[in-house]
Amino acid sequence: MPRKPIRSLLTLDPRAVLLGIVLTVNVLGGLSWCAVTALDYIDTLGRAVQDTRATAQLLEGHARSMVEPHLALLDRVAGRLQGRGMGALAERALDEALSAPPGTLAIVGSDGSGAFGPTILFDGSPGGPPAGTLDRVDDGSGLLAGAGSVDGVPALVLGRRVRGPDGRYDGAVLVALPASALSAVLNALDGPQHHAGLYRPDGGLIAGSGAAALGPLRAAEGAATQVVESWPAGGREHVLAWRRVGPLPMLAAVAVPRDAVLAPWRSRLERGVLVTGASLLALLGLAGLGWGSLRREELAMRALAEANARLEQRVEERTSDLRSLNQKLVAALAEKERAHQAKARFLSAANHDLRQPFQALRLFHHLLNERLKDPRDKGIADKMGDALDSGEKLLHALLEVATLDAGVVRPNIGVVSVAGVLEEVMAEFRPAAAAKGLELRVHACGCAVRSDPVLLTRMLHDLVGNAVSYTKEGGILIGCRRRGQWLRIEVWDTGAGIAAEHLDSIFEDFVQLGNPERDRSQGLGLGLAKVRRKAALLGHAVEVRSRPGRGSVFAVMMPVAAPETVADAAPAPAGPETAPPAERLILVVEDDPVQRSGVQLLLEGWGHRVVTAADGFSALERVRGAQRAPDVVVTDFRLPGPMTGVQVVTRVGEAVGHPVPGIILTGDTAPERIREAVATGCRLLHKPFSPELLCDALAAVEPAPATRGAQRAATAAA
Incomplete structure (x- = not known):
């Protein structure tokens, strides 16, 4: 049963099906467009309301921040006169009035005569502020606010009435805020789309470039903002938002013409009608061309299938070529990496092997130079030292490069x-x-x-x-x-x-x-x-x-660093002078007999006792068979047998029952060897090193615990 409707649909005229599809699409599109247009209308007004509310809040906040200091001054002066009248001016309020900035505060009598300060007038009161004028700017709160002038300069005038002991109106205290103080924000907010200003509750303009009169505006309680989507002003409908400025009878109002708000929406509506009509015509044209395109589509599909087959063949050929080139590139990169590693191994080995004879030459040159007395012989020895210096510069440069590559250098930023x-x-x-x-x-x-x-x-x-x-x-x-x-x-x-x-x-x-x-x-x-x-x-x-x-x-x-003074490092406080190190028993482990002999002669010349060994096992046998444990172990890093110099220092400490300080001598600049040596905690000297560096290293090495105990006992006995 369900197959008959499907067959009937398949037998329909394709043109009728295409026309039905076109009509359905147009109806659905029209309904969707109408819904979107209605939502756009609501959203446009909603955004205008939000923008107007936010602008009114901004204007109110700025106006309140400007008038609050003047309002506080007004309250202080009027408070001193309230209930006592103008007769108490000299006694109670004159000192407070004199502290006001020049040209901002005036005190007038009930007849408009000035009692103190400049001439401050409300608009509409050329001879002074009579009671009728004050009534017009008073909303019953006791505060006065309106447009006016101070010595002829436009200003925003705030005031408070003063009553005498009998409760009658006896005068007023007025404070003027120059209109130019509000002009910056009013000019910034005002424009073709916004009209911003300060108004009285009766709708009269106090400051700004908005409508001269908006009609009575009810001020909401607290800090609420009133917004009306349609408010007549100046012959046009506006979106109006107003907010009371603190306790003053003054409102910050912002108005936006509705026609300016809805102008973009109307423009979008017109374009939408044009696009919808053009879409209908385009769909009808496509329906007319659809039947004729079916044949062309079939031919195009055949041509596309043939082109696809040819393309797949070409892609396969190119892929094969790229695979071959990739294999060659991988082989070339591998060969380059092998060459780089071989170069690194060669430099590391050559560097290590060259340091050994250089170290021996440096030690024997030092010993020889100390024993020569003839100036001519000393000159030859000095030239020999220059030659050694030239060779050592190359080795030290290689060591610095290897150290940087090893990653053991930690910058101190x-x-x-x-x-x-x-x-x-x-x-x-x-x-x-x-x-x-x-x-x-x-x-x-x-x-x-x-x-x-x-x-x-x-x-x-x-x-x-x-x-x-x-x-x-x-x-x-x-x-x-x-x-x-x-x-x-x-x-x-x-x-x-x-x-x-x-x-x-x-x-x-x-x-x-x-x-x-x-x-x-x-x-x-x-x-x-x-x-x-x-x-x-x-x-x-x-x-x-x-x-x-x-x-x-x-x-x-x-x-660039942050601006701060780069303080010079304070010199370290001078501590007590330390006596030169006493005679030490030093274990020298070196497989090269020439090196071993040179280090032994140098240390014995400094007054130390020296025990030598050619490898790690020999060193441990010397330690186990000796009556006194060595104070320091000076060992080469690479030694015959399974133990390195680091392991020898550790095993010697285990054999004597307490840690023994060590000095590692190495000519190896391979990055992994440098990291391994630095991680041991022993002091590290790179060959070739000068005798002075070895002497400094020995002086910096703390004696073993047993040696420190013996030294303290000897000191106590002395």
């Missing part, structure tokens, strides 16, 4: 005085610039920025050092530019400049332009690489501009 940083950098490079005949200048900068003072100083040190190295003549300028909340510290030079194609590559490791011979006197090619890493760590931006043959400018951009 604070307020930094730019002037102090620039002065420190200038003091370091003035001699070098003067030796080359360069003019080194700095523009004073009083700003403070948020940065790490140490890392920022090192960044500027590398930038100024590069400028001095690559500038042959002319000068170098360091200056600051403020850009809103950011500060740019710029380093200008008059060097050879950098070609545009090299501006990105100069921040890579070991890149030096104009130095194909790799002359170490011209640097190592790591300065700008370190600048880039430190800037990324601090969140600063580094920029470079250059013109070949003219010079370059490098800039670091950082946030």
